[in-house]
Amino acid sequence: MKLSTERAQEIAEKYADMIYRIALHNVRSVQDAEDILQEVYVVLLTKRVPEDEEHLKNWLIRVTLNKCNSLHRSFWHKNTESIEQHGELIAEEETSVIEEIRLLPKDERNIIYLYYYESFTIAEIAKLLHKNQNTVSSKLQRARKKLKKLIEGG
């Protein structure tokens, strides 16, 4: 079912923070995350959207991840550098857990986010990311170990 502008806005407002956070885990700048949010909103307006809330949330997560993947593959993205990559231009700040998570491979970042922040179970994450439960479980364990090292080492 295609949505009215009002319903699309209502959904976008409700899930904006979630979409933005997922995007921030997957792109390298705030501007890119804002663009992803906007692109997901366009999809909401133009595509058929699941009606029930649980499927809608999962669908939004998938759309957001797909948009992030498309951005990574784009010529524009491959050939530009974010100002945030130039650490010397930015004041030193205490490294946060989020910054450490951004150092993890994409799959591990997303699994950590979905598990710890969105409180999805391993089975739910496996379904959402089209992966085997054992794979998700081992990636989660690997990510935890890496984070422990990163945090203790930092």
Next chain:
Amino acid sequence: MEKNRYTEEMDNITVSDEILANVFRNGSTIVKKRKKGECLP
């Protein structure tokens, strides 16, 4: 991995009303990609 510290940090990351307003304003049309560092209109 401290779950609470992570979720606390994530809680602090929220979309501002201004960004959301821009998303809604521009969402129904194809929006030209912004360059890095360029502000929203």
